[in-house]
Amino acid sequence: MKKQILKVGFDLDGVLLYNPARIIRPIMSFIKRYILKRDLDKFYYPKNKIEKLIWWFLHKSSLWPSPGIKELIMLVKKKKINAYVVSARYELLEKDFTRWINVIDPDKVFSGCFYNNRNDQPQLFKKKMIKKLNLDIFVEDNWDIVNHLKKKTKVLWIYNILDRNIMYEYKFPSLMTVMVYLKQLTINN
Ligand SMILES: [Mg+2]
Numbered sequence: 373m374k375k376q377i378l379k380v381g382f383d384l385d386g387v388l389l390y391n392p393a394r395i396i397r398p399i400m401s402f403i404k405r406y407i408l409k410r411d412l413d414k415f416y417y418p419k420n421k422i423e424k425l426i427w428w429f430l431h432k433s434s435l436w437p438s439p440g441i442k443e444l445i446m447l448v449k450k451k452k453i454n455a456y457v458v459s460a461r462y463e464l465l466e467k468d469f470t471r472w473i474n475v476i477d478p479d480k481v482f483s484g485c486f487y488n489n490r491n492d493q494p495q496l497f498k499k500k501m502i503k504k505l506n507l508d509i510f511v512e513d514n515w516d517i518v519n520h521l522k523k524k525t526k527v528l529w530i531y532n533i534l535d536r537n538i539m540y541e542y543k544f545p546s547l548m549t550v551m552v553y554l555k556q557l558t559i560n561n
Contacts, residue, residue: 377454378558379483379507382444383498384459384469386513387530387547388476389435437476440547447551448481452558457485458501458510460494460517495520511550528553 382388448455457476461469469487477485484505488497495517502510502524512518513530515538521527528542528550536545544550 377451377561378509378554379456379505380453380554381456381458381502381505381507381510383510383512383514383517384457384461384472384487385435386532387511388438388441388444388457389472390438390547391435435472438547440549440551441476443548443551443555445477445479445481447554447558452561453554454483455481456483456501456505456507458498458505458507459485459487460492460497461487462491499524509554511547 385391444455447453457473459469466487466489469485473482473485486501488494490497492500494514498510498512498517498521501507502521507525509526509528510521510524511528511530512521513532515529515531515535518527518529518540526542528544529540530544530546530550531538531540544553
């Protein structure tokens with residue numbers, strides 16, 4: 373019997389790309405409100421060096437590849453899984469999307485990379501792609517989207533500190549731990 377390679381789809385932002393600002397944002401709004409005593413909604417220009425640095429970090433820091441990408445590429449190269457990127461990013465982010473795909477997958481080992489080029493609702497786009505690509509597993513960080521997709525396929529959820537108390541069977545703190553799980557799952561293949 374020909375072995376079935378597991379088809380795994382990955383979201384981009386918050387899954388393959390890591391955004392540190394996402395974690396520190398609640399801390400920053402606390403600092404702004406209680407320490408800098410700023411009105412959160414007012415336009416605010418950073419004055420000193422530290423404020424400037426924080427400002428840059430919050431607004432200009434782009435994401436970087438999540439730890440675990442190397443393990444993911446290895447698993448694909450060993451033919452344990454077929455990997456797809458399915459991002460709900462809209463059409464206007466195409467250039468940035470392509471740039472990140474080249475960073476993450478320089479050897480072009482992914483089976484396909486898709487973004488939301490017709491600007492559909494994110495959850496509908498992902499639902500459609502899961503069906504079209506016949507994905508066995510999808511890895512997602514947005515809890516609302518996990519809820520939409522979990523009837524369609526097995527969804528591994530990467531949670532953040534704010535919703536860590538939500539109970540869910542396939543809940544992971546990071547891409548790295550997802551990769552440990554996938555490695556275990558495919559160990560006999
Ligand atoms: Mg995401």
